[in-house]
Amino acid sequence: MTRIENRREDILVSVCFSDLPSDPETFAALRALADRLDARFRFREIIVVADADTHEAYFPLVQAVANLRLLAVQPGCGYYDKRIVAAEEAIGDVVLLTRSEDIGFLDPVAMVERAVAGNRAILGVRPAPALARKGLWAPVTVLGRMTGFKVGPRDLQTIALPRTMLNQLLAHPNPDLALRFPPRDPRFPLAFLEAAPGIAQSRGSTLLQRVQLVQKLLIHLAPALLSVVTITAALLALLGVAFVIYVLGAWVLVDELAPGWLTTSMMLSLTACFLGVSILGLSLGLQQIIARQDQGTLGNLAREVNRIDLFGQVASDLNVDHDSLPPQPAPRPMETSDVRQRG
Template sequence: MREPDAGTFRKPREDVVVSVCFSELAAGPATFAAIRDLAVRLDGAYRFREIILVVDDTQRAGFLDLVREVPNTRLFVVRRGTEYYDRRVIAAEEAIGDLVILGNLEEIAALDVLAFLDFAEAENAVTMAFRPARRPFKRLLAWPFIALGKLAGFNVDPSEFQSIAVPRTLLNLLLAHDEPRLALRFPPRDPRLPREWFRTAVNVEGRTAFTGIGRRLALLQTLLVYLTPTLLTLVAVSSGVLTLVGLAYAGWIVGAVLLVDSLAPGWLTTNAMLAVSAVFMGFSTLGLSLGLQHLLKQQRRLKADLVPEEVNRIDLFQQVAFDLNVVLESEAPAPPAEG
């Protein structure tokens, strides 16, 4: 006999708002059925919840019936081709819950989502789903990303589950990170962001080592770009060393001219050109690297092209206030005038 779900007989909680976000969905009966099932499970455990869907603008019509059918489902459309990591940032920024899941629909359908949320709340940590049994070949392919991630300060392992559960306070810290696209997928190595593993034995079908090659290449590019300040520092140091070597070489040439009675024909001009080239390359590369570092420090993140269009607007705060019979200060009647 199958044991009942952990949250089957508990009373729906009213002290917390839950947001579950999906940033990669395909319109189809299987997707719609999984979202309906998730809504039923959440409604049995939480009185206030929202489901956020971020889809291509070409799929807008396919999801309209679903958002009308499932209450408190918010639909955001973005331009076709918007990167997966950018979509996760959009979903996280729009979520209003005290507990937020950034998930993959197939993984969430296989996980015990209520236990996942309870674990994240109890540990007050960025919680990642973890499956101990993994193929060695898949682990081997992930090593270049793991090594680059460590250099960049992230816990990168593309073979891990994509779903994370985060309390609101920690989600704000992830969004405030210099690179929130990476931080929301691979939590940074930061003592302010404790990380825990929600261990599960389930395996999601269709997840192979070669799934999402384009996304892996985009991840590799993002990691290399994030390492730009470190690489520029190395370039600056090496350029400074090259400049000093060129200057020392020029001093040696001057000493040779002053101390040696007879030099071989062409020796002076050849070595002088070498010294000048070394000093010039060192100074120019050093200047360029320092200038780029200065620009990177001054640059602010521009999010103008990450603003999505919300198809259906819901006021979950107003619903919470109405259900709990709370009078907002802005709606409270004015006190009677004296005299």
């Protein structure tokens, strides 16, 4: 068994593709990527997710690239659902979720190395966009900040995640959204790696996919909106109570009131009190339900340090690492006289 110098043997790397084109150019690029990973990491796997009705087109790739796993999903499975499948099936210590359009402009080895060294997620980003593109993305960026996600015009769909952080994202109520837009959370450290100039704008995402992502961001805006509703309902209830006190005071102190004013004002004040208290109770109840569901979403485990070396233990038990063992002399043939003496 030949050893390659400067090749890491302490981690298993998983590279996942959820929408890989089945053309010869892409297959050649993937073979080059596999060679590049093999030059640095001894243990790696490549995961390709494809529809069950078209997965046979990837059989030549499975035969050409070692340690490649082809996962066939039901037809009609969405792009982001495929990303979840790939992330769940990956067994690596570091998982790189990427696309064929991005991988040629990024350094996957550097992303994995930085993710391991800093125990943080590494997100690929485009070079600085034009001012007009920033302006178009401004509403979505603000929406992402309000919902707790990192959303920006430079973000690519390539991200390297240590195993612990990947498990946190998969445990999110919306893992497809969390894998696309990393959460803004101090428990989720995030760094960036800029892509080489010349990377094209995203063509893989359809308008429907983008609308669905914006819709999910709006859904995650619910806690912030409920906070505003809670404050507004509390103010409405207080104003209703103050109006009731004002109406009662006018009824006691004023000798003559306009016909119908007392009953109309009392009904309005009681209606304001009822609506304020009702909306306040509903919003507080919904906030409690959301808080229970989101409690501990990212978890508190930051990293794991151990001395487990399963690969080395298996190699030692099976005696397959011949380079580390000195040659043993052949045993001396047993003669007949020796057998008689032992008998």
